[in-house]
Amino acid sequence: METRVFLCALVLCCSPFGFALQDEPKFEDDIFSDLDLDLNAAPRRERRQVKAVLSKETKPHMTELTVKTTIISRYAFTAVYCRMFNRHASAAEGTFQFQIPAAAYVSNFTMIIGGRVFPSQIKPREKKAKGEREGESPTDKPKNKDSNNQSEGNMETFRMAINIPGRNFAVFMLTYEELLQRRLGNYEHVTSVRPLQLVSRLTVEVTIVEHSRITHLEVLPLRNGKASSNTGNKADAKAVLPISTVIQRNNSFSRVKFNPSIVQQARLTTTGNLGDFVVRYDVEREMGIGDIQVLDGYFVHYFAPRDLPVVPKNVVFVIDTSASMLGTKMRQTKEALFTMLRDLRPNDRFNFVSFSNRIRVWQPGKLVPVTPLNVRDAKKFIYLISPNGGTDINSAIQTGSTLLSDFLSSPEATEANHNSVSLIIFLTDGRPTVGELQTASILGNAQRAVGERFCVFTIGMGDDVDYRLLDRMALENCGTMRRIPEAADARTLLKGFYDEIGTPLLSDIHVEYSEDSVEYVTQHLFTNYFNGSEIVIAGKLTNRSAETLHVQVTASNSDRSIVMETDVPLRQRQLETERRMKAAGLPKGMSLDTVRGIAPSTGTGTGTTTSRPTGADTNRGTKTDTKPGTEKKSGTDSDANANANANANSELESGTGYIERLWGFMSVKDGLRSRLRSHTSRERDEHTQQATNLSLAYNFLTPLTGMAVERPQVLADGTLAQEAPPTEAPAAATGAGTANxxxxxxxxxxxxxxxxxxxxxxxxxxxxxxxxxxxxxxxxxxxxxxxxxxxxxxxxxxxxxxxxxxxxxxxxxxxxxxxxxxxxxxxxxxxxxxxxxxxxxxxxxxxxxxxxxxxxxxxxxxxxxxxxxxxxxxxxxxxxxxxxxxxxxxxxxxxxxxxxxxxxxxxxxxxxxxxxxxxxxxxxxxxxxxxxxxxxxxxxxxxxxxxxxxxxxxxxxxxxxxxxxxxxxxxxxxxxxxxxxxxxxxxxxxxxxxxxxxxxxxxxxxxxxxxxxxxxxxxxxxxxxxxxxxxxxxxxxxxxxxxxxxxxxxxxxxxxxxx
Known part of the structure; x- marks a missing residue:
């Protein structure tokens, strides 16, 4: 009897009825890819484990993430395509989150939920009313507190959370544009790859089309956490390529593709936080007046002279030594200052000011020359700094300005450094807590003390800084502001920033164009030009049929004044631009479909085709009328993609050249800078209106515009609510009255x-x-x-x-x-x-x-x-x-x-x-x-x-x-x-x-x-x-x-x- 029971149990265990894992259903390879399961671990009966798996499984799975960038002469168009699938019968919240460079502007955002298109709209920003819900805007700007930016503090997060109906796909399409800045002799394009889960199909593609020969191209290892800035160090140059990266290039065209499989992603990280995909490159420089490109009545002028003697500089370092700098911040700051001292040149002059609730000057009343003895004494002063007390920003900037102003007025400065460049490097990690506390008063006092005689460069460390104060102080005094995140490697970033401004080559640069030929140009007067950087000016021509454009550049070097001028053949430059774009497979008029490259699954070009979701559930619950020339009632995600692309192009259609969009981009930046520098409410309103108008004209999401996004309505049963009937007659019937x-x-x-x-x-x-x-x-x-x-x-x-x-x-x-x-x-x-x-x-x-x-x-x-x-x-x-x-x-x-x-x-x-x-x-x-x-x-x-x-x-x-x-x-x-x-x-x-x-x-x-x-x-x-x-x-x-x-x-x- 016992033998029979034992045999029956054995048969049951080996049969399909007795073994529950026998003949398990086949799933797509991406269905459970977001579950962090250890397949080598022994199974255990643990209720908490089951709950954890089930709660994680309810999150919609990201089946595809494609980021494609087309860079045309430093101007980058980036398109992000994200596809999620809710495998459950009930609705689930899906969150699309993507980091974009802080200097970039979003130009379009479209969602496709359950085969229906939900477009966005850029409109003027209005003041928030009391009680307005937070999270209305899809963009989350970096804030002073609770900031969690992981990429050098120069990224912002675009975020949109919506309910995805049960067993349905959701597609998110985001496009943004930016002008790449040249720093330390390189352009750097950064793509954030942080889907926060493993993705079945992940692609990052960067296409570079330049007029000049590409002299240098490198792809850095994936950068995360405390990664260094664009310092151009040798370690980066020797680093190996990220896994699965492929590079194609010729003289003026390059394409870099990063396409890791889900297994390769898991080897890097199981959280989906891969980091930043960084491409650096530089181009060959034209001698003389620079590179001028023309297209459809607009021009862009790139000016980056080289092989010039270095201009001597007079620099005052104003360093925060308040109690909040205690520990790692102070240690890293001291290390950076030691390195900067070694980089000072013999003809430079310098001094140090430390401030907390009291001000200390290393060498009162003067700037000292760079000698071994002075450098040694300066290192001693830095080494003995001990953080304590509060933060008196107003007195600190006043003291530094007085030091520099007095030196520039002295006979010593007039004789020794006639064409020198003078600047203040101001570093703090907090807000004003001692002395003058009002931002307006601090800014006014600083501007009066500086008096347009030198520039102020500001650096903020950490999350407790009043970045608006530092930004305005730099803008109003011909400088720039740099942000250093709390967890970043401050020593490397400080040294990198100093390297950018540590080698001035020209001062007082004036770029002039013939008045009768140019209607509007962006900023064309510059205080300084530093080695490894680039001056970019965009303009609009008065007459598109004009044959030539007269350009004159005047500047001061270390020992003389420089004048360069030429007549630019506009027609020839236009044909050169068109020829370059045609050779790269790009049309003359850049539509969004062309430059954003929404072709994640098909095609091998730069992205001129439309993506379509694939899989068994693509056509679930939808019917499509696809007769040519007829209006579509409803359709699949593929059909919705076409409609979404048409909607995206309603304001940015083909024919808008990249130079015109670059001009619009730079004009908005100019308007925002002028707005910050405004002294009267009337002047501020004028600049605000100008920047707002341009933002709307080119569909840019800027600080002066907002994005209204139509959201899907999901019913309690997990299905998508029916679309409301249209309130307007179709186009063919519009205006049907008398025949004439x-x-x-x-x-x-x-x-x-x-x-x-x-x-x-x-x-x-x-x-x-x-x-x-x-x-x-x-x-x-x-x-x-x-x-x-x-x-x-x-x-x-x-x-x-x-x-x-x-x-x-x-x-x-x-x-x-x-x-x-x-x-x-x-x-x-x-x-x-x-x-x-x-x-x-x-x-x-x-x-x-x-x-x-x-x-x-x-x-x-x-x-x-x-x-x-x-x-x-x-x-x-x-x-x-x-x-x-x-x-x-x-x-x-x-x-x-x-x-x-x-x-x-x-x-x-x-x-x-x-x-x-x-x-x-x-x-x-x-x-x-x-x-x-x-x-x-x-x-x-x-x-x-x-x-x-x-x-x-x-x-x-x-x-x-x-x-x-x-x-x-x-x-x-x-x-x-x-x-x-x-x-x-x-x-x-x-x-x-x-x-x-x-x-x-x-x-x-x-x-x-x-x-x-x-x-x-x-x-x-x-x-x-x-x-x-x-x-x-x-x-x-x-x-x-x-x-x-x-x-x-x-x-x-x-x-x-x-x-």
Whole structure:
């Protein structure tokens, strides 16, 4: 009996029914990758272990993290793609958290939850009301307290927490931009790789495209915790590459890819905190004036001279020795000071000031030369420093300033160091606790004491520092501020900072450009230039067609003044820039899709394709209508990705060159610096408005703007709430009234002169229009059902031209078979009213069954108005750029009206744009957009003339030449003499009706009766059609209407229209 029981138990244990782990289901390799399980440990029955595993398992799993950066001539575009999966039936909170450089600006953030797109919107920041919930903004700036930044204190954390529906994916897409600073002879790009869990697919890719030859490229080991700054030490150069790193490079192009598997990640860390992925590089320098790059009416000037003699410096070290510096801080500070003393040059002068609640000066009343004896005594003074007492910042900076001012006024300084550079290095770890405590008073006293005679560089150590005080003190006195985190290696960072400013090569640098060629440039006056750094200036050209730009650089060296000047060939530089970008596979106009590289799973390029989630649950619970050219009702994450990309590009569409965005980036930085230096409330408000306008125009998240993010609503059962029905009619039905009418804007809100801003707002918040108008200083108008009657004279479709002759009561139509890329002159009255209209053609393949080989449409229309001052409006299917008295970038998916000087633009969302010039000239541009275009469909524009009263009789162009003409119809008798004498031919000729011809400007043009659909198909027009590319109907030939670029305003080459 016992034997039978034993055999039965043995069979049960070995059978699938008795052994629970037999035939276990197969999971994807990433399902349990975030569980920290020791597979070699013996299993134990422990309830606490089960609870811990279950609680950790509820967190959504990150299946993919891709970070792709494209650096074009030091300007970096970075795109982050993060994909999470909630494997449970109930909803779970997923947190997207990513560190970005403190100097960078976020330019877009989009979420895709359960296949639905949730976009973000940049808008002016408003003062927080009492009781407002914290965490409304997705960005968490570093704070003085409870800061947990792990990467040298120069990173900020972008954070967004949302509920993910059960068994659904969530996709987070973040883009940000930054200008890389050259320090110690290198540019350094840092990517934070801290997903906080192991990731199934992890990719970091950095692509570098430079105009000059890349002379140095290195990838540092993953940097974490107390990693050193950009010190350029030899240890970094000899370090091995991070695991799985691959480098591809040639003279001016490099690509670095870091793609560790989940096993390789686990070998580095099981927490997912991999650290910083750092790429350093430098480029070959041009001798003389520097490197000037030009693209689409903007330029950037990189100036970094080398092989110059070092300028002597006069430096006063002002060191905090309060009780809070006791311990590691003081020890590391002393070590750094000892090293700095060894680096002083024989021609330098120096002194030390230590401060707590009392001030101590090493050598009172003077700066001493660098001699072995003085260096030894200085080391003794530093060694004997003992931290104690409070912090008297005001007295310390006053004492240091007095020392330096007195020395500079002495005959000794005038004789020995005529062109020397003077500076104060001020270090503290706390806030003022003794003496003057008010920030405004300390700053005012410091500025008066400095008196623009030298610069103040400030360093803050730890988390208890008033960084705003140090930042403003440095900005107001031509210096910079550096932050040293609490846990960082202060000795290395202090030494690195001193190395950056320890070798001055030039002082009093003035960079001037010819006044008639440049409309606006960023900061172009600099107090000092230090070895290994770089001066960067960006500007906007007054005339894009200008041939040359005169540049002059003046500066002072150790023993003489330097003057360099040259004439830069703008056209040649533009072609060089375009050629470099084409060689790197980048288009001339950089769209977000191109530079952000959202292609985590597919493709090997720089990221011009769209990512799509994969897996069994991708299509769960969704249905997709993917017919070409139709509007999508709902779809998968793949479909939502396409919609998200379109939304992201609504304000930053293709055609915005990288130099223009760099100019916008630097202009915002300039505005913020000027705002901090403002002395009056009026001056501060002006700089605030300017910086805010530019931030909105280029969609930057800055200290003056906020980001509104639409969040998903998850129901109690863990499912995603249904999307509310749209409140606006679809674009095709917008304004459907009488056949000859388009929607107009009711005159509503007036305001001050408008300024540069992207006017975007949520559809469910109409009250925001008045707030936006107030923020921009412009005028907005609200959409109504009021309509305006316009002319049939137009160029739309393939392109089909329609010309209405009101005096003759005739309508004529014709086609122009152009070439893709050609720019056609539609209207030109440059010499009289100053108005010119050009349209750029884009190609498209013919639809199936069509007899045409290639079709062309208008992708961009530019309206240039040169009187009373030059301004222009550039329209694409996604955005409108209004560059008049101020610059505005307006998305086409929002209804809004703005005015700038004599120009007025009214946008009916996704329908049309009305442009009015001086109230007497009006154009309407129709928007033709496809949410899911077929291969033969292209987003394009239609151009209509609504008011031509302000155009002169000399107006020309493909449409303009007919505005003041009269035409007539005549009958042509059939020519039967050319027919072959066959039976019945004579009777056939007699029965043939006479042919119709059009009489225009003394020319006879055969025409036939046809019908055309205009206004997006809302009206059918009967017209007389002229064949053969409008031969004899238009003046000259097709080639006479092709111009060199979109802003060409040249007159008709064959005289006036009345000749």
């Amino acid at each position: 009418e388009l929607p107009a804007e009711e005159e509503q809100v007036g305001g001050a002169p408008s300024s540069s801003q992207s006017l975007t707002r949520k559809k469910d918040q109409p009250e925001q229009s008045s707030k936006v108008a107030k923020a921009t200083g412009g005028a907005t108008k609200r959409l109504s059902k009021k309509s305006v009657t316009i002319s049939k004279t137009s160029a739309d479709g393939d392109p089909h031209f329609v010309v209405e002759f009101p005096l003759s009561k005739l309508t004529v139509c014709f086609n122009i078979n152009g070439e893709p890329g050609h720019v056609l002159r539609l209207v030109t009255d440059h010499s009289q009213s100053g108005v010119t209209v050009n349209g750029k053609l884009i190609g498209a393949p013919p639809p199936p069954g069509s007899h045409k080989q290639l079709r062309t449409y208008f992708s961009t229309i530019t309206i240039v108005a040169d009187k009373p001052r030059r301004s222009y409006i550039e329209v694409t299917p996604k955005k409108v750029i209004l560059d008049g008295r101020d610059r505005m970038v307006l998305p086409c998916d929002k209804s809004v009206s703005v005015e700038s000087g004599d120009l007025a633009v009214a946008i009916a969302a996704r329908s049309n744009i009305t442009v009015t010039i001086r109230g007497t000239i009006g154009f309407v541009i129709l928007l033709h957009q496809y949410k899911n275009p077929a291969p033969y469909q292209r987003d394009h524009l239609g151009f209509y003339i609504s008011n031509s009263k302000g155009l002169s009789k000399d107006t020309h162009g493909l449409l303009g030449q007919f505005l003041n003409e009269e035409v007539g119809l005549t009958e042509l008798i059939a020519d039967i003499t050319t027919e072959q004498p066959t039976a019945g031919s004579a009777s056939q000729a007699k029965q043939q009706p006479p042919r119709t011809a059009l009489k225009v400007k003394g020319r006879t043009v055969p025409v036939v009766k046809k019908s055309r659909r205009i206004y997006s198909g809302q009206q059918t027009v009967d017209c007389w059609f002229a064949r053969n590319n409008a031969a004899k109907l238009i003046d000259g030939e097709y080639g006479d209407y092709v111009v060199s670029h979109m802003f060409d305003t040249g007159n008709w080459p064959h005289g006036s229209n009345t000749d």
